[in-house]
Amino acid sequence: MLRRVAVLVVLVLLTETAPLEISLVYPAVPSLSVEFGAAAADIVVAAVSLSAAMSIPLTGRLADRLGIKRVMLACSGTFAAGSLLCALANGLPMLVTGRILQGAVGGLLSLSYALVRRVFPPPQVPLVLGVAATGIGVSGVAAPFLGGHLTDAYGFRSVFWFLLILVLVMLPCAALVLPGERPLPVVPAPRAGRSASRARQRLDVPGALLLGIALGAALTGVGRSSSAGWTAGEVPVSLAAAILLGVVFVRRERRLARSGVEPAVDLGLLTSPGMRTTLPLAVLGSAVVAAVGFLLPQMVQGEQHIGALASALWTFPLGVSALVGGPLGGIVARRHSPRRAALLATALLTASAFGLAVLPHDRAQLGVLMAVFGLGLGLQYPALSNLVTEAVPLTQAATGTALLAACSQLGAGAGVALLGGLRDTSGPATPATFSLAYLACAACSALAFTTAALMRHGRTPATGGTGAPAPRQDLASPARHAPSPTTKETPA
Template sequence: MTTNADSRLRQLGILAVLVLLTETAPLELSLVYPAAHSLAQSFGSAGADAVTGAVSLAAVVCIPLLGRIADVVGKKRVLLWSGAVFAVGSLLCATAGSLPLLLLGRVLQGAVGGALAVAYAVVRDTFPRHRVPVALGVVSSGIGISGIVAPFLGGALVDRYGYRGVFWFLFALSVCVLPLAAAALPRDGRRDATKAPPGRRLDIPGALLLGLAAAALVWGVGTGVRSGWAAPAVLWALLVVLLLTVGFWRRERDRPDPAIDLALLADPAVRGTLIAAVLTTTGTSTVAYLLPQLLQTPRQAGLGYAFGLGALAAAGWTFTLGLGALAGGPAGGLLARRRGPRRTALTAQALIAIGALGFAALPGQRGLVLLVSLVFGLGAGLAYVGFANLITEAVPDERAATGTALIAVANQLGAAAGASALASVRTLHPVGPDGTLFAGTGYRLAFALAAGVALLALLTTYRMRHGRTPATGGAAARRTDSSTAVSVDSATTKEKI
């Protein structure tokens, strides 16, 4: 007989494993960001930006498929297989001898991008409803753990082994975590993708159309920043985005098995949440990507902000960012349960905007880094759990993994747009012939734009009618879905009468 204590202990074990397993995605970003300077020395600034953004763009393709597969064949299987593909990608990145092979490895690493979305669905399936908001906060707080540990770990690895050391560590971590996940996660039900109804098949072409459209958009924006918006390459990129988007919409609108359920996107609660999430993550990823590069810029005449720090020393000035994110996860869960997830998201966006504006004043003011990083990190931690609860409240149980996959797509799009496109603003102010050093004006402009994007996200969330009541762990969505079904049944009955 299972006691309440045994049940709580089992839930804590599942929660711990989910944090470890899903930590690979944010940890991958947190480790690679400190390695950006080393990557730029080997492949140039454009190559480093591409290496950083490639994993997010690949995740855009994988996440809808992973959410769909998880709903069909089981969440545990998806978590384990995505972790295995991530391990293979990490090994390829660690041994790659050229930029194309490194980019291929990063694409394979993108397979783990949907792990957090599937983990949210596992929490929703496993935990009592009243514990779901806080449990989501704990899972999200893994982002904070990576923010604290990763800068120091990444700095030590980069200083000693270069960027390859980061990927060797990620490979070793995956090999250690996967057996723990196989032992601790709840078993999947006896479902088989081959026995699933026709409406549950995978739409791989649809996911590819979406991912290619996202990649073309991010590349086009980055090129527009560097070369001007009238450049032929930008116009061609925008044309490709338009054609791919139209193709995606025409394919998905009438399919019983879409990669992205357009019916969910028609819901204002889901649509508003996704737009706000994309904008918020664009702001956070821009700052997280550029800050280590700013601190690691070697001292040079005319660069008043150039502190000349090593990767490990730079981590000592930014660890409060991870500390704030770690606190923001559980605090955001409690705030969502008591005051509603919309309030959590608004607080997060305000803190992110304040932090980004603070970073815009950093060149030459290193003493402010610790304080501004704490404010910014708290906002980032609150944002992740706020949007996780917003999407959980908006979708019914049977679409849990698919719905949370949407928020993961939004986060990855924002990450790619911030690191690959918005961060490119700094390249408008180069210093020196090699194209790896930039004036403080470029960093200020990029940070200010990140703050502006966060404020735009705040306005979007402020207009949102969804999420104003305390979070229910998905029970509200379930009640809404049930009431809709009752209304339909009543209408059908009246019609028959």
């Protein structure tokens, strides 16, 4: 029991680096704009989402094949290298390169969800997933104050020094506490003349990279559209490239599946009823959360003429209520259903975004709106993770949660570019332009609510994955059956 508590504590602390790399930088956006220009600041913010969207599919696949702990430690090390580059950056290219390396940590939250499923008994999984999401709330409380103080006192580079120190402290703790687990591969049917063991050894790395590049191209096209317009040369080229690469990826995966080679992503998993409704919900919800998080510090600093640290006092109720929302989401999913948790989350996000658009921004009123928004944010993470857990077999747990993370990153990047970018559509940022952006966020969240309301998946209490579909058995020999989806690995 104590070992499981220690594992959960380390997971919460380690996965905080994913939201912190974004939320700590938001208070520094005005400083980045002064040094590099507004367009460059947007690139610095979006680079993490772009990098994460490209790397997460491969991260999840490697975790299912090589072990979650190994991949988590490798991602953390890459993040540390990126943080060092950002802290030492003497120009925009070096800063953006560092942010791209930092994007490797984008999959940590999804990998922690998969590890929870393998370590904890199924009845505890829905609640533990809610507790694991409290890292989002902790970062929501701490990041505005910490990012604001560091930016005001020492400049934006101090934010990256802090991230570097944080991950260097957490790495040895994770190496000691997290259990090493055996991967649970689903073995594809071998092609004629090829042994099953040889087929099992092949991992379709090019396919995973192809999917990541397609996601990156889509995110680039959508991101550039807000500043350059939809008809600018690079926007249609990027979107066309994303579509073309997506078609090539699907054709490749189908061909590999027929030949007996394990594909990068099981297309049957990607198009299963649970995943094909959960992933769009993740895109829409993440777009709203990222856009509002991007807009709030700039709005408060501009309207109140205050610094980054002082603006944190206006927005900290968001993080406090997110701390409550995470465990509450796990309880709702376990006692009622993950879908109900998603409905509550999207309803609260819609109401708060609409309130930001139409209500005056005095301190008390903004505090209430932030509390409502934070509660919706906290509910959203366990709702989505439990929806995926109910849709994906244990053997593909990391792949399923990685797909969720990739869609969340895609939604976050699109939200900052499209919804947050509406702030600049009518010239300099004014209360009217912020209201327009918040109205767009409310409309997007309302669409997410409709998606959850129509969802047929996740209408029963969460089971911790025992109700997930079993992996397909394509093998000719009964002796080669894959492990049961309810098989749990004993922590080392």
